[in-house]
Amino acid sequence: MPTDARSLSLKRPRTLKAALAMLADDPTLTPIAGCTDVFVGLHFGTLEQRRFVDLWGLDELRAIRIDRPVLRIGALATYTDIIKSALVRKRVPMLVAAAREVGGPQIQNRGTLGGNIANASPAGDTLPVLAAAGARVVLRSIAGERRVPFAGFYTGYRTSVRRPDELITAVEILPIAGRQWWRKVGARRAQAISKIMIAAVRGPQVRVAFGSVAPTVVLATAAAAVLTGGGAMADAQAALRRDIAPIDDVRSTGEYRMQVAENLLDEFWRETDG
Numbered sequence: 601m602p603t604d605a606r607s608l609s610l611k612r613p614r615t616l617k618a619a620l621a622m623l624a625d626d627p628t629l630t631p632i633a634g635c636t637d638v639f640v641g642l643h644f645g646t647l648e649q650r651r652f653v654d655l656w657g658l659d660e661l662r663a664i665r666i667d668r669p670v671l672r673i674g675a676l677a678t679y680t681d682i683i684k685s686a687l688v689r690k691r692v693p694m695l696v697a698a699a700r701e702v703g704g705p706q707i708q709n710r711g712t713l714g715g716n717i718a719n720a721s722p723a724g725d726t727l728p729v730l731a732a733a734g735a736r737v738v739l740r741s742i743a744g745e746r747r748v749p750f751a752g753f754y755t756g757y758r759t760s761v762r763r764p765d766e767l768i769t770a771v772e773i774l775p776i777a778g779r780q781w782w783r784k785v786g787a788r789r790a791q792a793i794s795k796i797m798i799a800a801v802r803g804p805q806v807r808v809a810f811g812s813v814a815p816t817v818v819l820a821t822a823a824a825a826v827l828t829g830g831g832a833m834a835d836a837q838a839a840l841r842r843d844i845a846p847i848d849d850v851r852s853t854g855e856y857r858m859q860v861a862e863n864l865l866d867e868f869w870r871e872t873d874g
C-alpha cells in the first residue's frame with residue numbers, strides 16, 4: 601500500500617552548507633535527489649523513512665567540469681546531463697553508453713549519478729563503469745570533505761562507507777588509458793533492470809567490472825590480470841570463475857549469469873582488438 605503522504609515531511613535547503621547542517625543536526629533525515637528510487641519505495645509502502653531533505657535545488661552539485669587532470673561530475677548530474685556532456689563523451693564514453701540505457705527519458709531526466717551510487721543496488725548501471733574507471737567518490741559533511749576510492753566505497757549488500765551526515769557531492773575520474781567498453785544484458789533491449797552488465801577498459805592495465813553478479817559491484821581482477829599479461833581468453837574465462845560466483849534470483853539464474861559473463865568478456869576482447 602502506498603505510504604500516506606501526510607506522514608511525510610520535506611526540508612528544502614537553498615545551499616549545500618544548509619543541507620549539510622540539517623544532516624548534522626539530525627542524521628535520521630534522508631536526502632533525496634531525483635527521487636526515482638525513493639518514490640518507488642513510497643509507492644509500494646516499503647520505505648521506512650518519513651523525513652526527507654530535497655537536494656534537487658542545489659545547483660552547485662550539478663556541474664560537470666575538468667579540474668585538471670580530473671573529470672569531476674557533480675552528484676546531481678542526471679543521466680541526460682551525462683549523455684549531453686561533451687566532456688563525459690570524450691573522457692568516459694562507457695558512462696554515456698550506460699546512461700543511455702538507464703530507464704526511459706523520464707528517468708534519465710530525473711535520475712542522478714549520486715542517487716545511483718547511494719542507492720547501492722547491485723543492479724545500478726553506473727557502478728561497473730565507475731569501478732572500471734577507478735573513480736573516487738567525494739563525500740562531504742559539515743566537518744569537511746573526504747575522497748573514497750570507488751573500489752572501497754561499498755561494504756556489503758546496499759551498505760557503504762558513507763555516514764548518515766554525509767552527502768555524495770561528486771565523482772572524480774582521472775584520464776583513462778585504453779578503449780572503453782560497456783554492455784548491459786536484461787530481459788529486453790530497453791527499460792529493463794540488468795541481469796548482468798560489464799564495463800571494461802583495454803589499456804596497458806586491463807580493467808573489467810561486472811554488476812548484478814554479487815551483493816556489490818565486482819572488479820574481475822584475476823581475469824583482468826590474465827588479459828593484461830597477454831594470456832588466452834580461455835584462461836581469462838577460467839580466472840573469471842574465481843572472480844565471480846553469481847547466485848540465482850528473481851531475474852536470472854547464477855549459471856546463466858556466469859555463462860553470459862564469460863561470453864561478455866570474450867566479446868569485449870574481440871570488439872576492442874586493434
Ligand SMILES: Cc1cc2nc3c(=O)[nH]c(=O)nc-3n(C[C@H](O)[C@H](O)[C@H](O)COP(=O)(O)OP(=O)(O)OC[C@H]3O[C@@H](n4cnc5c(N)ncnc54)[C@H](O)[C@@H]3O)c2cc1C
Pocket residue numbers: 630631632633634635636637638639640655675676701702703704707710711712713714715716717718719723724725726766767768769791792793794
Ligand atoms: C522506471 C524506473 C526505471 C529505472 N531504470 C534503471 C536502470 O535501467 N538502471 C539503473 O541503474 N537504475 C534504474 N532505476 C533506478 C533509479 O532511477 C536510479 O538508481 C537513479 O540514478 C537514482 O537517482 P535519484 O537521484 O532518483 O535517487 P533518489 O531516489 O533521490 O535517491 C536514491 C537513494 O540515494 C540517496 N541519495 C541520493 N542522492 C544522494 C547524495 N547526493 N548523497 C547521498 N545520498 C543520496 C537517497 O537517500 C536514496 O537512498 C530506475 C528507476 C525507475 C523508477
